[in-house]
Amino acid sequence: MIKILLWDIDGTVLNFLEAEKNAIxxxxxxxxxxxxxxxxxxxxxxxxxxxxxxxxRGEMSKPEILVGRFREFFSRYHLPIDTAEEFNRRxxxxxxxxxxxxxxxxxxxxxxxxxVFEYAVTNGTEVAQEKKLRRSGLDRVFDGVFISERLxxxxxxxxxxxxxxxAIGNPDPxxxxxxxxxxxxxMPGGLNAGIRTCWYNPRHLALPEGMTLDYIIDDLxxxxxxxxxxxxPELWDVLDSEHHLTxxxxxxxxxxxxxxxxxxxxxxxxxxQGEMLIQQRTAAKKEWPSYWDVSTGGSALAGETSREAAxxxxxxxxxIRYDFSNTEPVMTVHDRNIYDDFFALVLxxxxxxxxxxxxxVARVGWADYDTVRQMIAAGTFIPYRPGYLEVxxxxxxxxxxxxxxxx
Numbered sequence: 001m002i003k004i005l006l007w008d009i010d011g012t013v014l015n016f017l018e019a020e021k022n023a024i025x026x027x028x029x030x031x032x033x034x035x036x037x038x039x040x041x042x043x044x045x046x047x048x049x050x051x052x053x054x055x056x057r058g059e060m061s062k063p064e065i066l067v068g069r070f071r072e073f074f075s076r077y078h079l080p081i082d083t084a085e086e087f088n089r090r091x092x093x094x095x096x097x098x099x100x101x102x103x104x105x106x107x108x109x110x111x112x113x114x115x116v117f118e119y120a121v122t123n124g125t126e127v128a129q130e131k132k133l134r135r136s137g138l139d140r141v142f143d144g145v146f147i148s149e150r151l152x153x154x155x156x157x158x159x160x161x162x163x164x165x166x167a168i169g170n171p172d173p174x175x176x177x178x179x180x181x182x183x184x185x186x187m188p189g190g191l192n193a194g195i196r197t198c199w200y201n202p203r204h205l206a207l208p209e210g211m212t213l214d215y216i217i218d219d220l221x222x223x224x225x226x227x228x229x230x231x232x233p234e235l236w237d238v239l240d241s242e243h244h245l246t247x248x249x250x251x252x253x254x255x256x257x258x259x260x261x262x263x264x265x266x267x268x269x270x271x272x273q274g275e276m277l278i279q280q281r282t283a284a285k286k287e288w289p290s291y292w293d294v295s296t297g298g299s300a301l302a303g304e305t306s307r308e309a310a311x312x313x314x315x316x317x318x319x320i321r322y323d324f325s326n327t328e329p330v331m332t333v334h335d336r337n338i339y340d341d342f343f344a345l346v347l348x349x350x351x352x353x354x355x356x357x358x359x360x361v362a363r364v365g366w367a368d369y370d371t372v373r374q375m376i377a378a379g380t381f382i383p384y385r386p387g388y389l390e391v392x393x394x395x396x397x398x399x400x401x402x403x404x405x406x407x
Contacts (some may be wrong), residue, residue: 092127120133120144
């Protein structure tokens with residue numbers, strides 16, 4: 001199971017070459033260096049890659065490679081070498097001016113937030129990366145950002161990943177995967193850290209002999225397929241005591257602080273005779289196996305509203321489609337770490353036409369209030385507190401606590 005994705009930024013999430021080209025051309029204009037041709041850009045790109053590899057091998061420091069690459073580049077074209085240091089400072093700022101995503105990466109990363117925790121891990125400079133992340137909106141999507149300058153270590157060193165792991169709660173390495181384009185920083189870094197590796201290889205380069213990776217992809221859209229094959233945890237949004245989103249998420253089953261809550265829903269379906277559709281839970285259920293229960297219910301997933309969760313649970317367990325957009329819960333129960341919204345619907349349902357979720361629901365039936373009470377007393381129905389189900393039966397198809405009369 002994969003719970004955490006570590007995303008490289010330059011060359012993976014963002015098209016670094018486009019940003020690089022624009023940043024250098026902006027610098028040429030600002031320093032009156034003339035025209036920077038496509039051929040010059042290709043030469044610079046090769047020089048830059050060589051210097052970053054020296055950094056990753058520990059042969060040079062970051063300040064040395066940042067300025068050294070421009071000194072070599074300027075020397076090649078007889079440009080003033082003494083401007084290299086200031087040119088680099090402007091270049092770092094200019095890098096954040098061009099935002100170009102690879103493979104609809106923003107939508108992909110945003111869409112995966114309800115399945116996994118996602119962090120940015122980058123060797124880029126703090127100035128450049130902060131601007132890129134802010135302008136791209138990624139700073140509001142990732143669960144955290146780890147920039148090598150802040151950590152005092154670079155990918156692929158184990159020290160970099162030790163800092164990351166310590167900050168995110170020391171997860172099981174087998175539940176973490178890094179996605180990156182670099183065979184000198186991202187993939188060796190993942191191997192050094194003992195985590196899963198996913199090489200983003202849109203140029204279809206050859207894998208070096210002796211290097212074994214978990215996944216090789218040429219399009220980021222393949223990431224959800226990997227998660228499907230590996231499995232992902234169920235994530236919940238964490239709410240505060242005022243029923244507001246905190247911006248945090250948690251894994252189902254993990255302990256929650258006393259002041260934290262998550263959203264649960266229950267849906268009670270009634271027929272015109274006032275009977276409730278009840279379901280028997282399968283014997284394989286971890287909680288209340290083989291007990292009878294209300295029509296359906298469950299926890300809201302990360303990113304879901306109460307109404308969205310109700311619609312999903314109703315369809316998943318019984319095969320009933322219902323739009324809850326204009327439906328209010330009859331009541332909300334505040335319990336230990338839980339806000340539980342109860343919906344009561346009157347629907348024409350043919351039990352023989354239902355599509356029961358095999359792993360969740362053993363069978364279904366209709367029962368009036370007295371029958372349900374007798375089942376609770378006999379120990380065959382989940383023992384809801386006295387009054388809860390009475391409210392549901394009395395409020396079916398309505399909202400509010402005051403009886404309204406028509407004269």
